[in-house]
Amino acid sequence: MPMRPALLPLLLAVAAGAAAPAPEAATETRAATAQEIASFDAYRRALPADPADAADADHAAPRFDIQRQHRARAWTIAAYVDAAPLRSSPALCRMRRRAYDYSAAAPKDQRWSARLPEQQLVWLANGAACAAPTQPVELTRPLPDAAIVGLLRQHPALMQRARLLLAGNSACIGLRSLPFHPIALGPAAPAPGAVAMYSLTFQSDRDSTAQVTVRNSGAELSAWGVSCRAH
Numbered sequence: 001m002p003m004r005p006a007l008l009p010l011l012l013a014v015a016a017g018a019a020a021p022a023p024e025a026a027t028e029t030r031a032a033t034a035q036e037i038a039s040f041d042a043y044r045r046a047l048p049a050d051p052a053d054a055a056d057a058d059h060a061a062p063r064f065d066i067q068r069q070h071r072a073r074a075w076t077i078a079a080y081v082d083a084a085p086l087r088s089s090p091a092l093c094r095m096r097r098r099a100y101d102y103s104a105a106a107p108k109d110q111r112w113s114a115r116l117p118e119q120q121l122v123w124l125a126n127g128a129a130c131a132a133p134t135q136p137v138e139l140t141r142p143l144p145d146a147a148i149v150g151l152l153r154q155h156p157a158l159m160q161r162a163r164l165l166l167a168g169n170s171a172c173i174g175l176r177s178l179p180f181h182p183i184a185l186g187p188a189a190p191a192p193g194a195v196a197m198y199s200l201t202f203q204s205d206r207d208s209t210a211q212v213t214v215r216n217s218g219a220e221l222s223a224w225g226v227s228c229r230a231h
Contacts, residue, residue: 027067027068027069027070028067028068028069028070029065029066029067030066030067030075031064031066032064032066032077032079036064036066036077036102037062037064039102039111039112040062040064040079040100040102040112043100043111043112044062044081061081062079062080062081063079063080063081063082064077064078064079064080065077065078065079065080066078074104077101077102077104078099078100078101078102078115079099079100079102079112080097080098080099080100081097081098081100082095082096082097082098082132083095083096083097083098085130085131085132086130087125087130088122088145089145089146089149090125091124091125091145091149092122092123092124092125092145092148092149092152093122093123093124093125093130093132094120094121094122094139095120095121095122095130095132095136096118096119096120096121097118097119097120097121098114098115098118098119099114099115099118099119100112100113100114100115101113101115119138120138120139121136121137121138121139122136122137122138122139122148122152122185123136123137123152124149124152124153135181135183137152137182137183137184137185138183138184138185139184139185139186140184140185140186140199141186141187142187143185143186143187143198147196147198147216148185150221151182151185151198151200151214151221152182152185154221155182155200155202158200158212158214158221158222158223159180159182159202159212159223161222161223162202162210162212162223162226163176163177164223165212165223165225165226166210166226166228169226169227169228171227171228172210172226172227172228175204175208175210175228178204178205178206178208179204179205180202180203180204180210181202181203182200182201182202182203183201183202183203183209184199184200184201185198185199185200185201186198186199187199188213188214191215191224193217194215194216194217195216195217195218196216197213197214197215197216197224198213198214198216198221199211199212199213199214200212200213200214208228208229209228209229210226210227210228211226211227211228211229212224212225212226213225213226
């Protein structure tokens with residue numbers, strides 16, 4: 001029975017799709033080796049004693065982040081150590097996070113270095129304990145607790161309002177429908193008539209970021225401007 005002409009393009013498309021290679025991951029990750037773990041442990045033991053570390057003993061186990069771009073030869077190696085979470089106010093929790101970077105090309109006793117300044121992480125308190133969530137938000141510069149709590153509580157509404165700004169910005173328009181979560185907040189340059197201005201940074205599920213400027217007028221927070229960056 002002869003093949004109908006209308007079916008031929010469809011079958012060719014299916015065959016081409018089956019033959020096409022699967023998309024390759026942009027980033028590769030791996031676990032730390034025993035040698036890397038031992039190297040970091042030796043580096044930390046050689047650091048000057050910090051009285052704050054005694055209180056953080058239960059939270060001092062390092063977390064390693066090791067990745068490289070696809071087909072790159074060198075791995076980027078970092079280690080993170082979290083301090084014990086503290087309640088800053090009835091509604092807010094805070095935590096210090098220290099980051100360390102590894103350079104395989106450096107002399108053996110100089111391969112680890114501390115990344116400064118330390119990260120300050122914040123999140124809304126949930127119950128009596130200040131257990132850190134999976135995605136705490138970085139506090140880039142000091143803010144009053146009340147301002148931090150307001151931004152954390154209102155970030156879904158602020159992101160929703162900012163989508164109109166994304167649609168009107170040529171660098172951001174392709175991101176306007178993506179899901180976002182907050183990753184950083186801090187003060188921003190003041191604007192006329194505003195009580196205060198804040199910066200609230202969001203990350204999408206595609207690793208792009210949108211930085212929303214938030215205007216505080218009285219008790220009201222409103223999305224005022226936006227800038228975007230794709231990774």
